[in-house]
Amino acid sequence: MRIGCLGLGNMGQPMAGKLLDAGHELWVYDVREEAMLPLLERQARRAASARELADACDTVIVSLPTLEIFRRALSGPDGLLAGRALKTLVNTCTLGVKFVREVEQQCAAADVTVIDIPISGGVAGARAGTLAMMVSGNPAGVADLMPVFQLWGKTVVVAGDRPGAAQVMKLTNNMLCAVALVATSEAMTMSGKAGIPDNAMLQVLNNGTGRNFATTHIFPDAVLPRTFDFGATIEILMKDVDLAIEQGEELGVPMWVSQAVRLVLKHGVFQGRAQQDMSRIVEIIEDGTRK
Numbered sequence: 001m002r003i004g005c006l007g008l009g010n011m012g013q014p015m016a017g018k019l020l021d022a023g024h025e026l027w028v029y030d031v032r033e034e035a036m037l038p039l040l041e042r043q044a045r046r047a048a049s050a051r052e053l054a055d056a057c058d059t060v061i062v063s064l065p066t067l068e069i070f071r072r073a074l075s076g077p078d079g080l081l082a083g084r085a086l087k088t089l090v091n092t093c094t095l096g097v098k099f100v101r102e103v104e105q106q107c108a109a110a111d112v113t114v115i116d117i118p119i120s121g122g123v124a125g126a127r128a129g130t131l132a133m134m135v136s137g138n139p140a141g142v143a144d145l146m147p148v149f150q151l152w153g154k155t156v157v158v159a160g161d162r163p164g165a166a167q168v169m170k171l172t173n174n175m176l177c178a179v180a181l182v183a184t185s186e187a188m189t190m191s192g193k194a195g196i197p198d199n200a201m202l203q204v205l206n207n208g209t210g211r212n213f214a215t216t217h218i219f220p221d222a223v224l225p226r227t228f229d230f231g232a233t234i235e236i237l238m239k240d241v242d243l244a245i246e247q248g249e250e251l252g253v254p255m256w257v258s259q260a261v262r263l264v265l266k267h268g269v270f271q272g273r274a275q276q277d278m279s280r281i282v283e284i285i286e287d288g289t290r291k
Helices: 012-021 033-040 050-056 067-074 097-109 122-128 139-149 165-193 198-206 213-223 234-250 256-270 278-287
Strands: 002-006 025-029 059-062 088-091 113-116 132-136 155-160
Touching: 002 012, 002 050, 012 025, 012 033, 012 059, 012 122, 025 033, 025 050, 067 097, 088 097, 088 139, 097 113, 097 165, 113 132, 113 139, 113 165, 122 213, 132 139, 132 165, 139 155, 155 165, 165 198, 165 213, 165 234, 165 256, 165 278, 198 213, 213 278, 234 256, 234 278, 256 278
Parallel strands: 002 025, 002 059, 059 088, 088 113, 132 155
Antiparallel strands: none
């Protein structure tokens, strides 16, 4: 199958690599040459723009970091929708329901079907092929692409038959991840200040009721060794939290805890941490202990 990949960042590059592993003909485009190079060295084909990618491929997978970058890549004379071959746009980004419906409307006018499949599992999951995916869109289109999705991970949950439903699932997941990360940062800082060794505290948490993704992965892999290399920025997490709160408030759900977590993230952004790895959120809490 000929497939195009637009956006080859920390998540997009290993996901595109899985397509090459399975023998698909891969076309790639990213504004950064260094992002394309590892795939080009494996015989992926280079596109010079999003439009050229959509001229060559009827299916294009999009993995981009922000709504504005996505909007620019979609529209305009060099955008995806200017391409002649594009029939299916596969969105792996966390964009929120409102934006995905906007994308769906633009694509429908160009006779392009949108399959919405945001992903969860981080860079390690993308590299290992153990991502969890939430998918919504045309059932026949989802069924046709299911073998491709399963190259990224075995957990593919169908959220609905229209793009956007999967976004609600993803925002729910990411909001809980953000809450767990901030709460774990507070808990680990508190136990550390009390003189409890970090490894001992994590052993208790991971075998008790406090277990969560931050205690099982982010802290042992990126915080305790002080590598801070989980693979996603505070800015990206801030975007997802904003979208989750917007979605909850639209549905009339009190988002009290989520609002508190957003304040912590905003404080980090104010400190100049927007482009730092999200595992450095613990440093925001640690900074607060210093007098």
